Amino acid sequence: MPVQAFSFALFLFCYYAHAGTWSTYATLFFADKGMTVAQIGVLMSMIQVLRIVGPNVWGYVADHYDRRVLVLRVAGFCALAGFSGFFFGAGFGHFMLAMIVLNLFTSGQAPICEALMLSEMKGDLTYYGRIRMWGSIGFIVSVTLASLALERYGIMTLPWVAAALLVCTIGAAFRLRDVPRRVHREAPPLLSALLRRREVIAFFASTALMVAAHTSLYTFYSLYLERNGYSKTVIGAMWSLGVTAEVLLFYFQAPLFKRWGAMRMMYLALAVAVVRFVMIGAGSHMLWLLIAAQLMHAATFALHHSSSVMTLQRWFSGSLQARGQALYMSISYGVGGSLGGLFLAQWWERAGAESVYYAAAALALLSALAALLSFRWQRNDAY
The missing domain is CATH 1.20.1250.20 (MFS general substrate transporter like domains)
Structure with a gap:
């Protein structure tokens, strides 16, 4: 510890x-x-x-x-x-x-x-x-x-x-x-050089797309439930359920990563995200299905976040540690979150509430493809 x-x-x-x-x-x-x-x-x-x-x-x-x-x-x-x-x-x-x-x-x-x-x-x-x-x-x-x-x-x-x-x-x-800081024998690479590497670009594209998909929850989920007749008590309980599942995953995740590694855990999180968003879009009037989808927050947020942080350490450590974490936050949540919210808001207006979650599933699928490219392009298959 x-x-x-x-x-x-x-x-x-x-x-x-x-x-x-x-x-x-x-x-x-x-x-x-x-x-x-x-x-x-x-x-x-x-x-x-x-x-x-x-x-x-x-x-x-x-x-x-x-x-x-x-x-x-x-x-x-x-x-x-x-x-x-x-x-x-x-x-x-x-x-x-x-x-x-x-x-x-x-x-x-x-x-x-x-x-x-x-x-x-x-x-x-x-x-x-x-x-x-x-x-x-x-x-x-x-x-x-x-x-x-x-x-x-x-x-x-x-x-x-x-x-x-x-x-x-x-x-x-x-x-x-x-x-x-840990002392490295070799000088750290230039930040600009790292950001030009195709595997790093693909990684940040993947995380931004995943966060963009999740703006369907952060921005619209409460309104989506309210429009489908659920009370504020139910809405609050659904949010608490998702975050509770997230906490439990954070607590018990170490053995999973030791056995399977960050790459496989990220693939799992992205696959679960595609299924989860489809379930939310299709289950607006099926509370049991929405509950099951909320439990999946453990994978789509906690598991994905930890996988991303572990992968990030491959490139950003030592004197680049804080900037690496900052880039992850700004690109994923700043750029991805902002553009995702704007895109899905327009989608809601044009195609309806349920379709927002089908669009989110498509964004999660694109995120999975970008992650696949990133891991494929990494020279050392250590994950």
Whole structure:
């Protein structure tokens, strides 16, 4: 077990508690402030758009100056300063500025924390899942407790809850310590050279397509269930079910990766994703089928995420560790998430709600083909 395992788990718990609570309920806060649906859509899109920029900026700073913990702490204070904007003013432009500042600084924190974890683990990812799962647990606990607070005290409680969680994240960052980098005999390759390699391009194309497919869930799943007559209680239970399955997979994944390797696990995750999205599209009025599809979140998110992180270590380690994690976040969740959300929103308007999940299945299939090319092009078949 890594020396800082508890500190990593605590930081991820607090970070995802804030991110989950704010992203889940911010739409209700903005609506209460008089924002239109279109304005809310633009404001919420900043979460994905800033993931294109933020992780790369802070990943470069962290690697260049070799002060990753300091960057985490400074980013936390700057994010809190930006978040204070939600306590004052009520205009669209005001909220847009606050969203930009908040997400510019928070978007790079998770990749830097994971880079620290990977450095301390020195290539042994046996305990990666058991630490990473605490981020998912933080999401579940905070979103559930916040819903009770908002139900009792109203939506205007949200900024206070989210700000308190940001303060907790800063406090958790002060428990972390920088990890000495592993000394490599050879100089690391240039980042620009790595990004021109066809297997790396195919890998990032695959992860971006997979996240794009998952925007059918992140953006539309609650609305999809509501339109098909399910209550808010059922909708909340379905989200909790998916994240619970994710947590269990993170906890028990080590033996799977030891036996089968990252390549086979990624192929499995992508195959399950194709089936899962088809099931959601076909099972809108069959609750048992939707429940089965939610349990598959263990594979399509947790298994795929861990496979991606392990594969990423093949190219991005040492002095490139933080930037590698940042690129994964910005390309997959920033570019893939943004474009996927826009594409599937148009698809919903033109072809209907169910068809969104058939389109998501097609994106997952394209992701599998890109992953197949990436692994085929890798010279050392070590997976």
